[in-house]
Amino acid sequence: MKNRIFGLENEYGLIFSPNGKVYLPMEKILGYIFEGLIPNSWPSNAFLVNGARFYQDTGCHPEYSTPECDNVFDLVVHDKAGERLLESCLPIAEKRLKEEGLSGEIYIFKNNTDSMGNTYGCHENYLMRRDLDFWKVTEQLIPFFVTRQIYSGSGKVLKVSGKSHYFISQRAQHIHEKTSSSTTSSRSIINTRDEPHADAEKYRRLHIIVGDSNMSEYATYLKVGTTALVLSMIEEGFNVVGLELEDPVKAMREISRDLTMKKRVRLEGGKEMTAIEIQRIYLEKAKEYVASEDEDEVSYDILERWEYVLNELEEDPNRLSRELDWVIKKELIGSYMERKGCGWDDARVAMMDLQYHDVNQNRGLYSLLCRQDMVERIATEEDIQRAIQTPPQTTRAKVRGDFIRFAKEKNRSYTVDWTYLKLNGYWEETILCMDPFCSANQRVKELIAAAAPPK
Known part of the structure; x- marks a missing residue:
């Protein structure tokens, strides 16, 4: 794959469940978590020995930014290392609580929404060439990002008009614009902030805030890998034209609600296409690009997995219950509802939806599936443990x-x-x-x- 710098920023959800009637500001809880990584200090911005950054984000969320990676595998591994680092802080933080005469459990979730309807992000960063027309590139990328959720979404139970439904993406309902410089007040598909952290004459940073946080390593690998390939092919002149959406924000929300993959969204010219059909056009163009370049095995592996996932989604999405977060979670909850005879509105379902993302491996449902070898892995636990202490x-x-x-x-x-x-x-x-x-x-x-x- 073309040499490129990647990075992921994950904002984590934080909950304190006290034993008894105890009020504790979330800032204090976050302070204890920071102590677990940086003893005897309370910085708001700290870099770690593995090259990553750990800090407090808006809304009192712990945020972990991976170190700079130049290949997709390293990025997947260091993203998982962030989960393990946050998990390692929990016993220390709860011990500090007890020392102050308080008791309770701290929960950290790698997800994108809370019970109040607030959202927090998973931001992707791709270093790109400065000499390209940024706006022409983003126009070609928007239909890709709108439809990419069919394999990168992490799934969410949401209430609409008083009734609960299962959605493919957690972030889709919180996106309001095509492009914007803000990441909070006017969340967009592509963020225009120009902060390359490199030679600004040669590079700029493509900052994507539309994606979900993924527990599945397979989904992370595919999300980042396909984006890198599409960006490279556009940079090299393999353009995708004629896919401009009439209303990208509306299309994103419609696709997120359609579990059948049959929903057609309207393009600017009046034509209607499904998310799978749009993704297939990008896939075929990416195949042309890779065939023209001296690409490595990783590029071909991404193409193969991309095509496999699209084929399975078209045939029966439930076949991807080992690979994709939204399918894994839906099958898990669906099995529970069948056993208990309950529906999507049941409070236990909402709890399972959240528990899937718990970074505590003794509680998290995704971690439980990992231990039972019920999900596809990209990295080994040895890879992840090494990344906790060792940078790329x-x-x-x-x-x-x-x-x-x-x-x-x-x-x-x-x-x-x-x-x-x-x-x-x-x-x-x-x-x-x-x-x-x-x-x-x-x-x-x-x-x-x-x-x-x-x-």
Whole structure:
């Protein structure tokens, strides 16, 4: 696949269930969670030894941003590492509660909506070329993102006109515009914020806020992999024309509600097509692009999985009950409703909908299915555990991770951001890291070498 930097930002839902009548501000709970990752401190923005960023987002959500990755597999693994890191904070946070004479359970959910109807995001980042016409690229991408939810959606039980329905996507009902610079007040399919964290003359960042958070590694792999292929083919002139939607926001919501995959949405010219039909056009164009390039096995693997999923969705979506979050969850809840004789409005169904996303592996329903080998995996647990402590070895994240580890070992105060590293104190030094593809920095090597004990 074409060399590209990827990143995922997941905002997590947070709930405190007290034992007894105890009120505790959510900011305090979040503070305890931060202590689990960064002992004896309460920063609002911290980088970790694996190169990732952990911080408090708007609405008191813990947010985990993966380190820069240059291949889809690494991104899947580091996204999962974020779940494990958040899970590891729970016992420490609950212990701190007890030390203050309080008791209760803290729940962290990798999902996108709460019981009050609020939404929080999973943001995707793709480094792209600066010399392209951004607006022409986004116009070609919008129909892709509107329809991509049929394999990337994580499923949600929502009430409409007082009656509960099952939707494919959690985010679809919260998107209001095609493009916007805001990620909160006017959520859009494509965010226009231009913040590349790299050489701004060469690159810009494609910031996507329309996607769901995925528990399924398979869905994450497909979501990011197909997007990367489509972006590359458009960059290389394999354009997709004639798919502009008459009303993309309306189409997104209509597709999310249609579990049969039969709903046709209207294009600008009056033609109507299903989400699968639109996705197939992108797939065929991507095949042309890959065939023209000296592409690697990953590109062909993504194409194969993409086509397989579209074929199964067209034939019978229920066949994908090992691969796609929205199908896995629907089948799980459907089986429960059949046993209990209840409907979508049952409170236990709403609880299952939420519990599917619990990052605590002893409680989360997705984790239960993993242990029973009932879902398709991309990574091994060994891969994920390694990613908790080790950054990707082929991007700037390695430099950042090495620097943070060095500073911690030497008990030096430091400041870190995506593009710079700084040792604080009398001998202050700032090291710029503007190239996200560069996994080595001579000055960082010298610092580490100078501090090493003599042989």
